[in-house]
Structures are given as C-alpha cells and as structure tokens.
Amino acid sequence: MLDTGTDRPARRDTGDTVPADGRSLGRSGGGPPEVPRRSGLGAERSRWRQRLSRFEAKASPYAYVSPFFIIFGVVGLFPLLYTAWVSLHEWHLIGGQGDFVGLTNYQEVLEQRFFWNAVRNTFSIFLLSSVPQIILALLIAVALDSKIRAKGLWRMGVLLPYVIAPVAVVLIFNDLFGDRYGLINQALGWVGIEPIQWHKDTLSSHLAIATMVNFRWTGYNALIFLAAMQVIPRDYYEAALIDGAGPIRTFFSITVPQLRATIIFVTITSTIGGLQIFDEPRMFDQYGQGGADRQWQTLTIYLYNLGWNQKNFGRASAVAWLLFLIIVLIAIVNFFVIRRIASREGPR
Secondary structure, eight states, X not given: OOOOSTTSOOOOOOSBOOOTTSOOOOBTTOOOOOOOOOOHHHHHHHHHXXXXXXXXXXXXXXXXXXXXXXXXIIIIIHHHHHHHHHHTEEEETTTEEEEEOTTHHHHHHHTOHHHHHHHXXXXXXXXXXXXXXXXXXXXXXXXXXXXOSOHHHHHHHHHHHHHSOHHHHHHHHHHHSOTTTOHHHHHHHHTTOOOXXXXXXXXXXXXXXXXXXXXXXXXXXXXXXXHHHTTSOHHHHHHHHHTTOOHHHHIIIIIHHHTHHHHHHHHHHHHHHHHTOOHHHHTTSSSOSSOTTOTTOOHHHHHHIIIIISOBHHHHHHHHHHHHHHHHHHHHHHHHHHHHHHTSOOOO
C-alpha cells in the first residue's frame, strides 16, 4: 500500500530553507543575517573612539589658533598687566619696587603741563599724518587698479619707502627740512620767500614729521586698499558704465562702500601707529628730546624721558597706560564713525 502522507502531521512553513549540510540560509523575508554582538572590551573601545573623534572635531579649531594666543599672552598681555602693576607702585631703576601708591602716579602725571603738551603734539602729528595718508593711499590704489602700463613695477615702487629704515628716512628729510641749509628753504629763498623755521615753529615741525610718516606708510596702505579692490566684482563697474556713471560717481557709489571693512581696518591701524609715533620725532634733531621747548615731544618721547632719563618707572608706566586707554578710545570712535559713514550708501 502506497504512503500518500495524508496521515502525517502538517509541517508549518517557517520560511527557512535548510540545505543539505543542515545550515540555515536565513528567512525568506530578505532581512540581513544577525550580526553577533561584540564583546564588552570591543564595545568600550568603539565608544572611546567616538568620544575622541567628537572631542577632536570640537578642539581642533582652538588648537590651530592657540599658538597666536600663547605668544600674545607672553609678549603682549603679560607686559601690559605687569605695566599696570608697576604704575601702582613707586618703582625706580635701581631700587626696584617700592611702596604701593595706588593712583598717585596717574594723578601726578595728569597734573604735569608737559604731559598735556605731549598729548597736544601727538594728536596734531597724528591728524596731519593719518588723514592725508589714508586719502592718498586710496587714490594711489585706484590709480594702480586702473589700466596702466607696468603695473607690477609701480606696485613695487610704492612699497619701497616702507622698506627703508626709519633712520635713513629721517636723515634724508633732515636735509630737506634744515632751518638754514635745507633744500626746501633754499628753494624758497630763490623765489623770495622767508625760510621756514622747521625746528623752532610748532606747526612747521609737526608738518615735517607728518611728511616723514606719510612717506613711509602711504604706499603700504595703498597696497592694502589695492588688494581689497581686486576682489570687488567687476559686474558692478560694468553695470555702472552701462547706466552712464562716470569715474567719480563709480568711486563713491561702488568702490568706497565695497571697501568699508578695509577702510575701517586701515583707519584703526593708522590711529594706533600715529598715536604711538616715536622714531621720526625723536630723530628729528640731535638731542631727541622733542625740541628745545618740546615743540614736537610726543607721548612716547615723554614716556621714554620719564623712564630712562628720570628713572621713574612708576610714572612712565602710568603714561603708558594712559596712552593705551587713549588709543582704545580713539579706535572705538573711529570704528563706529567710519562704519556709519561707509554704510550710508551701497552699490547701486
């Protein structure tokens, strides 16, 4: 009698296929095979790798910029804070640190007429140098950005005065601004004009010193403006040309607004450098005291005389901190004023 299998119990179809060797090929549903769980040590290592990767992603930017802040803290921030500490004490070159006097050094400095004379001279030279310097640098950058021949030669030429040492610049200009035998006074004498007392008259000495500063720094700032002009989209100028705008209108409506950030940067750096001017006024005569009547004595020369001639480091440090506060205040004012002026108009 044939076995038809009708009396066997029905087998449930579980979707598994069993090959000849007895290993399961998995469910027919198409799901991936089960991955065996990792041991406890492997899972812990994976978690540590993930944490390290997240920490590296967050800490890398700070690690890249940390060398600057470390160097700044050592050579910049620490001397600044140490100078503030010295300004609160009686401090002499030989005796060193003395008694704590608080703000007495600041009070004594502010009561000195030579301090206010130095403040006046510093601001006068700063205005006579920085304002024309920025205007001339911007105009030179516009000229270098135009279609002229030998652009590379002209761009290299405007940077040459910056490379020359300040001592050499002063020696050259002393021949120009000599009271008796200066080239400028000799030229004035040929046309019947009285010679100018460059080393006696206050305003004349300020003009002479400002001329030296402008000679050195105008080309440097011009190259900064030129680099910023190179990234201005030329589509703006083409659209302005189609609309019939001339060079002057294009300069004030496109170039100046697009250079807003660069103008602010150059203005702030010129302010810092102008208020810290030392080399040119100190070497303007052979004594280095800022003139017989201190006609061009700046704050840095006054600070130098207090520290090294009078050996009073406490007052000199007080002057240094007052100068620092003045620079910060003027830089903040410049930032907001220039930003407000430059943001009034944009490219049309």
